[in-house]
Amino acid sequence: MPAPEQNLPDGIALTGVGKTFRGRGRDVEALRDISLSCPAGSFTAIIGPSGCGKSTVMRLASGLEEADAGNIAIAGDMPLAAARAGLTGVAFQDAALLPWRSVRRNVELPLQVLGRRPADHADDVEALIRLVGLAGYENALPGELSGGMRQRVAIARALVTRPRVLFMDEPFGALDQILRRLMNVELQRIWAETGATTLLVTHGIDEAVFLADRVVVMHANPGRIVDVIEVPFARPRDPAIFSHPAFHALCDRIAEVLHGGA
Amino acid sequence: MAARDPRHLFHRSGLRTALALLILWEVIGQLDLVAGGALPAPSAILMRLWIDGADYPRHVLATLYASAAGFVIGNLAGVLAGVIFALSPAMLRLFRGVNIAVFALPPIAIAPILALTLSGMAPRITLAALGVYFVTMSATVIGLSQADSRATDLIRAYGGNRRQQLRLVSFRGALPSILAGLRIAAPNAVLGAILAEFGGGGRWGLGAYLLGSLGRGEPERLWGIGLIATAIAGLSYAGFALLAGRLIGASRAVTMNAALPDAPTEKEHPLLAVALRAGMIALPFALWWMFIWGTGVPALIAKTPLGVVDYLFFSPASASARSRLLEAMGQTLPVTALGMVAGLGFAFLLAISSRLFPRAIRAFMPVALVTQTMPLVALTPLLVLVLGRGMSLTLWVTISVTFFPAFVTLAQGIALVPRSAQDVPRAYGASAWTEMRLVTIPASLPYLFAATRLTVPRALLGVMIAEWLATGKGLGNLLNQSRGFMDYGMIWTVAAVSVLLSVVFYQLVVVAERRVLRRLGMQTAE
Ligand SMILES: Nc1ncnc2c1ncn2[C@@H]1O[C@H](COP(=O)(O)OP(=O)(O)O)[C@@H](O)[C@H]1O
Ligand SMILES: [Mg+2]
Numbered sequence: 152m153p154a155p156e157q158n159l160p161d162g163i164a165l166t167g168v169g170k171t172f173r174g175r176g177r178d179v180e181a182l183r184d185i186s187l188s189c190p191a192g193s194f195t196a197i198i199g200p201s202g203c204g205k206s207t208v209m210r211l212a213s214g215l216e217e218a219d220a221g222n223i224a225i226a227g228d229m230p231l232a233a234a235r236a237g238l239t240g241v242a243f244q245d246a247a248l249l250p251w252r253s254v255r256r257n258v259e260l261p262l263q264v265l266g267r268r269p270a271d272h273a274d275d276v277e278a279l280i281r282l283v284g285l286a287g288y289e290n291a292l293p294g295e296l297s298g299g300m301r302q303r304v305a306i307a308r309a310l311v312t313r314p315r316v317l318f319m320d321e322p323f324g325a326l327d328q329i330l331r332r333l334m335n336v337e338l339q340r341i342w343a344e345t346g347a348t349t350l351l352v353t354h355g356i357d358e359a360v361f362l363a364d365r366v367v368v369m370h371a372n373p374g375r376i377v378d379v380i381e382v383p384f385a386r387p388r389d390p391a392i393f394s395h396p397a398f399h400a401l402c403d404r405i406a407e408v409l410h411g412g413a
Numbered sequence: 414m415a416a417r418d419p420r421h422l423f424h425r426s427g428l429r430t431a432l433a434l435l436i437l438w439e440v441i442g443q444l445d446l447v448a449g450g451a452l453p454a455p456s457a458i459l460m461r462l463w464i465d466g467a468d469y470p471r472h473v474l475a476t477l478y479a480s481a482a483g484f485v486i487g488n489l490a491g492v493l494a495g496v497i498f499a500l501s502p503a504m505l506r507l508f509r510g511v512n513i514a515v516f517a518l519p520p521i522a523i524a525p526i527l528a529l530t531l532s533g534m535a536p537r538i539t540l541a542a543l544g545v546y547f548v549t550m551s552a553t554v555i556g557l558s559q560a561d562s563r564a565t566d567l568i569r570a571y572g573g574n575r576r577q578q579l580r581l582v583s584f585r586g587a588l589p590s591i592l593a594g595l596r597i598a599a600p601n602a603v604l605g606a607i608l609a610e611f612g613g614g615g616r617w618g619l620g621a622y623l624l625g626s627l628g629r630g631e632p633e634r635l636w637g638i639g640l641i642a643t644a645i646a647g648l649s650y651a652g653f654a655l656l657a658g659r660l661i662g663a664s665r666a667v668t669m670n671a672a673l674p675d676a677p678t679e680k681e682h683p684l685l686a687v688a689l690r691a692g693m694i695a696l697p698f699a700l701w702w703m704f705i706w707g708t709g710v711p712a713l714i715a716k717t718p719l720g721v722v723d724y725l726f727f728s729p730a731s732a733s734a735r736s737r738l739l740e741a742m743g744q745t746l747p748v749t750a751l752g753m754v755a756g757l758g759f760a761f762l763l764a765i766s767s768r769l770f771p772r773a774i775r776a777f778m779p780v781a782l783v784t785q786t787m788p789l790v791a792l793t794p795l796l797v798l799v800l801g802r803g804m805s806l807t808l809w810v811t812i813s814v815t816f817f818p819a820f821v822t823l824a825q826g827i828a829l830v831p832r833s834a835q836d837v838p839r840a841y842g843a844s845a846w847t848e849m850r851l852v853t854i855p856a857s858l859p860y861l862f863a864a865t866r867l868t869v870p871r872a873l874l875g876v877m878i879a880e881w882l883a884t885g886k887g888l889g890n891l892l893n894q895s896r897g898f899m900d901y902g903m904i905w906t907v908a909a910v911s912v913l914l915s916v917v918f919y920q921l922v923v924v925a926e927r928r929v930l931r932r933l934g935m936q937t938a939e
Contacts, residue, residue: 213840235842247833251855251933263851264841292934308837318840 161191161226161238161315161348163212168221170207180373181207185221187367187376191315194342194349196359197367198409204374205352206244209320212350213241225316233316237265240314240347242322246305248293254280255289258308265312272311279307282337298325303334310341317342317349323358335361336390343387356402356409361388368408378408430776451798453633458640461633468622473641475617479534479606480649483541484599491546491598492591495553499583500576503681503689505554510693511700514912516547517919519874520605521881521889522911524612525896525904530708530715537609537618544605545598552594556587592657597785599649604788607642611791611878612892619645620791627794627882639792650786716905724902734903737891738910745876745887746914748804752811753865753872757819759812761861764823768835768853769845778824784817790871790878797883807879807886814875819864826860826938827853859938862926869918877911 168185171178181204189195197205210216212223214230225233233239240261248257258276259269269276280289283303293301302325309317323331335358342349342362353359359366360382368378382401384392392398435455441447442454453461462469498505520540527536610620619642626634698718705715716724725731725738767774793810800806830853838848880889888907895903930937 210836214842215836215839231842234840237841239840241837241840243833243836245831245833247831247837249834249852249855251858251935253934260837260851261841264838264843264847294934312841 162193162224163187163189163195163316163348163350164222164224165208165212166222168208168211168218168223170204170211170216170219182211182218183373183375185374185376187379189348189350191348192346193365194351194363195365195367196363197350197352197369198354198356198359198405199369199374200371200409201354203369203371205369206320207374209241209243209318209350209352213239213318235265237261237267237312238315240309240312240317242302242305242309242317242319244321244324244352246293246298246301246325248301248304250293253290253292254285254296254304257293257304258311260308261312275313276307276311279310280304282310282341283307283334299327299330302326306334306338310345313345314347317347319349320352321354322351324354331355331358332390332393338362339387356405357393357398360384360398360401360405361390361392366405368405380405380408430780434780447799451632453636457633458636461631462637462640465634465637469641471617472619472622472638473645475534475615475621476603476606476610476619476642477645479537479609479618480541480602480645482534483538483543483605484545484602486538487542487545487602488549488595488598490542491549491594492553494546495550495557495591498550498554499557503685506689507692507696510695510697510916512547512550513916513919514697515543517870517915518543518912519870519877519915520544520608521612521874521877522892522908524609525892526715526908527609528613529901529904530705530710536613537606537615540609541602541605544601548598548601549591549594552590553587556590556594557583559586559590589657589661592653592661596650596653596657599653600646600786600788603642603646603649604791607788607791608878611881623791623794624882627797632798635795635798639795642791643787646788647783647786714901716902718909721902721906721909725906728902730902734906737903738906741886741888741891741907742910742914745873745880745889748807748887749811749872749876752808752876753815753868755808756812756815756872757861757865757868760816760819760823760864761857764820764827764860765849765853765857767824767827768849774824778821781817781821781824785821789814789817790875793875793878793882796879802883802885804884807876807884810879811872811875814871815868818871819868822864822867822938823857823860826863827857830856855933858933859926859930859935862922862930863938865922866919866926869922870915873911873915873918 165185165187168182169180170182171180185204185208187195187208197208199205207216211218212225212230214225214234223230226236226238228236228238230239249260252260255276256269258279259272262269262272277289280286283306285300285303285307288296288300293304296304302322306319306322309319309322323334326334339362351359351362356366363382366380366382367376368380369375370377380401384398438452439454439456442452442457446452494508498508520543524536524540527539531539606618607620607623610618611624615621619638623635623638623642626638702717705717708715712720725734728734763774763777790810796806796810796813800809834856835848835852838851843851876887877889877892880887881893882889884890888911892904892907892911894900895907926937
């Protein structure tokens with residue numbers, strides 16, 4: 152594994168990032184002094200109790216929210232600049248599909264935003280829809296799909312720009328265990344093929360360990376990083392690894408950090 | 414549809430907006446900036462109210478009496494009909510024509526025929542009741558059919574029939590919806606009563622007082638009457654909001670629903686379907702007939718549907734009648750369309766820009782919500798004062814009665830677009846315009862249709878009232894003139910034609926809405 156370095160071409164670098172939401176009467180310090188650097192092509196998983204600021208990290212990194220303190224560099228640039236350059240891909244917790252657009256047109260949405268002609272990418276779109284197992288549903292509307300299918304559309308949409316940096320916030324939250332495993336394997340393959348720097352928020356420790364090079368553990372109040380744990384297993388990882396004793400030992404260690412005090 | 418509690422909003426930006434507007438109004442009034450004093454300062458209006466104090470009780474009582482009686486009758490009919498329709502989809506389909514007609518009819522158009530056929534307070538009570546019926550009926554049907562399906566499934570699983578489901582689960586479940594309906598229905602009753610006073614004569618009542626004072630060049634008095642009428646409508650809304658809060662803890666602002674609840678499509682005999690469809694169209698006319706028969710008014714005065722056809726096509730005066738009618742329609746319809754397009758257009762622009770200027774829109778929202786409880790068209794005499802009697806009056810009346818409800822419908826709809834749906838384009842660096850083009854505007858389409866449905870009848874009503882009271886043109890004026898000439902055939906004809914026009918336009922919007930939204934895979938907004 153490459154050593155972490157700041158500002159690599161396709162890397163993610165957060166330095167001393169803080170974010171406080173000013174609410175009525177009470178302010179919420181969502182993040183305090185977050186420093187995290189993901190080298191180009193690496194896979195980083197973030198895990199932590201709900202409300203610890205995982206989504207906020209993703210929203211800051213994808214330019215949806217502005218940090219109060221610190222600096223964020225995506226592929227060496229400001230988040231929004233990287234987004235406008237078409238370098239990033241995002242998939243959120245909530246599939247966030249536009250209900251009046253077919254599966255195909257939902258997947259094409261980022262292309263449209265970036266001013267690219269969807270017709271020029273028809274083959275890509277087709278292939279991505281097939282990749283997430285939705286071949287034949289190209290013209291279906293989100294209302295006709297199950298929750299799991301909708302999330303797979305969101306994943307296809309995240310990949311449609313061939314992003315160099317991929318942000319995924321609990322993308323498999325609505326999937327059942329079996330489908331989730333399947334998608335884990337798929338995601339590993341896609342990641343290996345595309346080489347995109349990936350930041351994944353997840354609730355599942357096993358999912359994090361299976362997919363990531365490093366697992367970042369966060370705690371709440373204020374949201375902060377308490378530990379970064381390297382995952383030493385060789386790639387490509389086989390699903391059989393889920394029942395490996397070393398795998399379990401690592402999961403247990405992460406669980407300890409996760410549930411232990413600060 | 415529901416929005417945040419307006420009381421809640423008032424505490425913050427809303428209160429500030431209201432205060433700022435009031436101060437602005439006072440300054441403008443003091444300086445006589447609008448049409449040479451047509452808009453007096455609030456302080457001057459209050460002063461005049463104090464001086465006229467002795468006149469008010471009888472007028473207020475007359476309007477209150479008609480509104481309250483109409484409210485009770487309209488609600489009884491509305492709930493009863495709602496329960497029947499919820500129990501029997503066939504009845505709902507059969508009465509569809511009647512329901513649309515009641516929703517879409519411009520009250521001013523039928524005020525004269527009610528005055529011809531009924532006596533005393535009855536015309537006013539009827540018009541108030543009609544204003545209440547649709548709101549309560551649709552709230553009841555929607556409430557009953559949306560009752561928690563798991564709870565009704567439970568009753569079904571134990572072999573309970575539809576009636577038991579209603580008794581055990583649905584009525585309680587429908588209560589919030591019905592109470593919400595009552596809140597909108599209450600100011601509607603006041604509006605109905607005032608419009609009947611406009612159209613039916615009589616000495617007492619705020620509407621009569623307003624009309625009587627129109628020609629006397631006393632802006633302060635007109636505004637004072639308008640203020641009292643608005644206060645009564647607003648208080649009736651607030652009263653039922655409070656009641657609903659006490660009963661079920663619901664304290665959300667509600668707005669008028671313009672969707673006719675749809676009967677679930679069941680497999681039925683094609684002959685029955687045809688019969689229902691025919692019945693749906695025939696029933697309003699049958700009721701018209703029965704109404705005349707029931708009142709026993711002589712045929713000279715009361716025209717049946719056939720009487721109207723006879724008047725328009727076979728009587729000696731038919732040619733002149735037709736040309737007058739066509740001329741009036743030629744004056745009324747273009748203005749109505751123009752005013753509606755302008756009102757809807759402004760509302761649409763303002764509502765979608767709420768994404769760009771969220772704070773400004775949030776401050777404006779309480780004002781728009783308050784207008785929902787105002788008898789806006791009844792305030793036309795005030796606009797006559799400010800704008801004179803020309804075309805611009807008609808246009809502004811129409812715009813003002815379409816803009817506010819359309820804006821509220823659209824803004825609430827757009828607020829329902831989940832934040833995450835906008836996050837996707839934004840995460841790819843979309844500009845505000847791209848985001849609007851890709852997300853906000855398409856998402857607001859169903860609400861644009863809902864707003865159009867809601868405002869079609871109001872636009873026609875606004876135009877007809879302006880014509881009746883001031884401009885001397887169009888269908889409203891023709892109706893008023895015919896009343897003066899005791900041209901009964903024309904009175905009935907204009908009433909029937911206005912209702913028919915309104916129903917046809919409403920129906921056209923519904924059809925366009927279904928087509929467009931189905932193509933886009935969207936659902937109709939309520
Ligand atoms: N837009 C917002 N306004 C106010 N508070 C927010 C906002 N977004 C997140 N928060 C608060 O920030 C904290 C972290 O939230 P989030 O990042 O969504 O956590 P997670 O994704 O780990 O569950 C929570 O306390 C949440 O209430
Ligand atoms: Mg989250």
